[in-house]
Amino acid sequence: MNESxxxxxxxxxxxxxxxxxxxxxxxxxxxxxAGAKKxxxxxxxxGILPGYPFWLSLTNGSEFNSLVQKELHxxxxxxxxxxxxxxxxxxxxxxxxxxxAVYLGIVERAQNRGGHSLYCSLVYIKIKSVxxxxxxxxxxxxxxxxxxGNGLQVHPIKQFCxxxxxxxxxxxxxxxxxxxxxxxNLHIAVWPGSEHNTIDITRFxxxxxxxxxxxxxxxxxxxxxxxxxPHLEKILENAPDILANGGSCIAGPDGExxxxxxxxxxxxxxxxxxxxxxxxxxxxxxxxGHYSRPDVTKLTINRERQSLLNLINxxx
Numbered sequence: 077m078n079e080s081x082x083x084x085x086x087x088x089x090x091x092x093x094x095x096x097x098x099x100x101x102x103x104x105x106x107x108x109x110a111g112a113k114k115x116x117x118x119x120x121x122x123g124i125l126p127g128y129p130f131w132l133s134l135t136n137g138s139e140f141n142s143l144v145q146k147e148l149h150x151x152x153x154x155x156x157x158x159x160x161x162x163x164x165x166x167x168x169x170x171x172x173x174x175x176x177a178v179y180l181g182i183v184e185r186a187q188n189r190g191g192h193s194l195y196c197s198l199v200y201i202k203i204k205s206v207x208x209x210x211x212x213x214x215x216x217x218x219x220x221x222x223x224x225g226n227g228l229q230v231h232p233i234k235q236f237c238x239x240x241x242x243x244x245x246x247x248x249x250x251x252x253x254x255x256x257x258x259x260x261n262l263h264i265a266v267w268p269g270s271e272h273n274t275i276d277i278t279r280f281x282x283x284x285x286x287x288x289x290x291x292x293x294x295x296x297x298x299x300x301x302x303x304x305x306p307h308l309e310k311i312l313e314n315a316p317d318i319l320a321n322g323g324s325c326i327a328g329p330d331g332e333x334x335x336x337x338x339x340x341x342x343x344x345x346x347x348x349x350x351x352x353x354x355x356x357x358x359x360x361x362x363x364x365g366h367y368s369r370p371d372v373t374k375l376t377i378n379r380e381r382q383s384l385l386n387l388i389n390x391x392x
Contacts, residue, residue: 106118
């Protein structure tokens with residue numbers, strides 16, 4: 077086995093929107109397909125399980141005490157993922173069967189935060205870390221809660237050191253720097269979809285970090301909304317034909333395209349990476365190494381998992 081070579085897959089798919097059971101089955105199918113092609117890592121888009129909250133910008137999501145917003149949010153909660161309730165076990169089993177690592181974007185219903193608030197989380201499977209998005213963007217704040225630093229972690233795959241962030245977290249310099257400092261050389265950026273998100277920042281992060289950068293996006297068309305979605309007619313009133321067109325891509329450590337953005341197609345995008353490209357590009361610039369000045373600027377990270385309760389006596 078060549079430890080310096082990694083075969084990875086980008087699963088550019090649409091969810092079975094807000095249906096966690098059917099979306100889990102679809103995720104498992106793509107994991108199996110990637111495993112059959114001997115891929116060692118597969119990544120999915122932001123919140124793909126069970127889907128991005130597109131309704132917020134289409135149905136006046138900020139209207140206070142609206143029955144429409146309450147019922148849509150409750151539907152979202154029912155279809156979100158509670159990891160502690162073993163709702164990712166089948167996906168973990170499929171990944172283990174195919175000996176493949178997985179980065180999966182989920183909407184998490186966190187038990188340690190009372191079980192009803194939702195987090196946009198990026199899970200590394202076998203479940204080694206759950207990164208809750210630090211700052212939901214704009215209308216996302218109407219349904220997703222702000223996360224914490226617990227999931228700012230990296231994981232070894234062969235000679236690669238892999239980390240990931242959700243959507244606009246990738247624009248946050250200090251958050252990126254946290255992963256650089258942990259030794260990241262393969263960055264997974266997950267997005268709800270659309271080339272306008274991925275086309276600039278993917279190459280920028282690669283050039284800044286001298287790492288491989290993989291952007292993975294979802295897809296969503298107007299016909300992808302299930303017929304049993306609450307208040308579907310109201311959602312469709314203002315929905316464009318295409319809500320997310322993909323844009324998944326890969327940039328090399330020199331900032332140049334390995335796979336330019338792929339638009340409009342549901343597919344498994346497969347490529348092979350060579351770790352030796354990383355030290356070649358870091359010869360002249362290593363953002364967390366010889367080009368850093370920790371005597372002048374230094375970053376502090378709080379990785380404590382945040383919770384309302386600090387239980388002193390833990391009774392069964």
